[in-house]
Amino acid sequence: MSTTSVTWWGHSTIWLADSGVTLLTDPVLTDRLAHLRRMAGPPPRLPGAPDAVLLSHLHADHFHVPSLRALPGEPLLIVPRGAAAFTARALGAAVADRCVELAPGDEVTVGAVRVRAVAARHDGGRGPWSRERAVAIGFVVEGTSRTWYAGDTGLFEQMHELGPLDLALIPVGGWGPTLGSDGHLNTTDAAEALRRVKASWAVPVHYGTFWPIGMSRLRQHLFAEPGPRFAEQAARTSPHTRVRVLSHGETLTVGSAA
Numbered sequence: 001m002s003t004t005s006v007t008w009w010g011h012s013t014i015w016l017a018d019s020g021v022t023l024l025t026d027p028v029l030t031d032r033l034a035h036l037r038r039m040a041g042p043p044p045r046l047p048g049a050p051d052a053v054l055l056s057h058l059h060a061d062h063f064h065v066p067s068l069r070a071l072p073g074e075p076l077l078i079v080p081r082g083a084a085a086f087t088a089r090a091l092g093a094a095v096a097d098r099c100v101e102l103a104p105g106d107e108v109t110v111g112a113v114r115v116r117a118v119a120a121r122h123d124g125g126r127g128p129w130s131r132e133r134a135v136a137i138g139f140v141v142e143g144t145s146r147t148w149y150a151g152d153t154g155l156f157e158q159m160h161e162l163g164p165l166d167l168a169l170i171p172v173g174g175w176g177p178t179l180g181s182d183g184h185l186n187t188t189d190a191a192e193a194l195r196r197v198k199a200s201w202a203v204p205v206h207y208g209t210f211w212p213i214g215m216s217r218l219r220q221h222l223f224a225e226p227g228p229r230f231a232e233q234a235a236r237t238s239p240h241t242r243v244r245v246l247s248h249g250e251t252l253t254v255g256s257a258a
Contacts, residue, residue, distance in 0.1 A: 004145040004167065005253040008246040009044035010209035012062055012151070014169060019112035019143035024050040025169075026062040026151065028210075029070055033061055036175055036210040039223065041248025049073025052110045056151025057136035058083060058126040061175060061210065065090045078102060078115055080124060082134035104137055113143035118162060120153035122183040140165075145254055148197060152206070154183045159196040167254055168199035173207035173226030187226055191233035194241060201254050202243045204230045209248070 007015040012026040024046070031038045049072040055063050057080055068077075068091055077095065079087060081103035088096035100108050102117035109115075117137040124136035138150040145166035152171055172190040185193060194202050207226035231243040244252045 002144040003253050003255045004143065004147065005251050006147075006167065006169065006203060006246075007251040008203060008205055008248065010038065010041045010248045011175070012056070012171065012206050013044055014149065014205060015044075015046065015050070016141065016147060016149070018141060018145060018147065021052075021111040021113045021143065022048070022050045023052050023054055023110070023113075023115070023141065024071075024075070025054045025139075025149050026056055026064075027053065027067045027071065028061060028064045029067040030064070033064065033210055035212055036061070037213050038209060039211045040208055045249070046072065050075045052076040052078055052115070054115065054139050054149060055079045055083065056120065056138060056149070057122060057124045058086060058132055058134050059123075059152070060126070062152065063126075068095075074098060076100060076108075076110060078108060078110075078117075078139070080117070080134040080137045081106075082124075086126065086132045086134070102137065103135060113141055116140045116142070118148070119156055119158050120151050121156040122152040122154065148199070150193070152183060153193075154185065155189050155193060155196075159193055163196070163198035165197050165199040166201065168194055168197055168202045169205050170194060170202055170230070171206035172204040172230045173222060175210040175212070187229040187233055190226075190230050191237045194234050194243075195237045198238075199241055201252070202234060202238075202241050203246055203252060204243070 004018040014025040016023040107116040122136040126132035147167040204227040227245045
């Protein structure tokens with residue numbers, strides 16, 4: 001029996017182990033991120049150096065420079081097309097030399113797994129104050145399992161082409177009560193995304209971790225409830241999918257025939 005395991009460390013930081021390869025997604029390893037504070041769960045406790053880091057887009061809560069500097073080892077950085085120049089300026093030439101840029105449809109092999117960039121409907125720039133631009137992407141990792149890590153995205157028609165999947169890591173909600181729906185998935189849209197990709201397992205991510213400082217009591221249901229609400233809606237729209245709502249630091253292991 002071969003297995004794939006995912007450990008959710010809050011927000012979009014996920015440790016994915018498949019076929020002897022370890023991947024880390026969009027790491028944020030700190031308690032504080034600009035005006036946001038970690039309101040649930042401990043900072044990630046990585047079990048070691050990942051083989052590769054998957055970076056979905058340049059927004060600071062996904063491409064977090066201090067966390068990338070703190071990573072152990074010398075992992076490959078798999079970044080969106082156009083992000084290598086920013087990586088070199090932010091992290092130095094030596095780290096940039098470990099970058100592989102992917103656009104949707106491109107792929108790279110890491111050990112025994114194949115990592116393919118897929119489309120995402122999300123702004124890929126660093127932010128409104130920055131001229132740094134790159135395409136936003138998601139990833140499909142193919143090893144023992146076919147796993148989709150969506151990064152940040154709204155609904156898009158090509159989602160139908162991603163499935164069938166063994167595991168979908170779907171962003172639901174976000175880091176503040178005013179976070180817009182454009183380029184993000186609320187619980188209803190996330191359930192629709194799951195219906196489109198036809199995954200055997202699904203884990204909601206992106207919610208319930210960071211919240212604006214001074215707003216901890218404002219619209220708390222938007223902080224804690226997206227994951228469980230997504231699970232409830234997915235049970236109606238994708239009854240053949242098993243949804244697991246993970247706690248921070250909890251691991252799901254998915255098995256398949258060797």
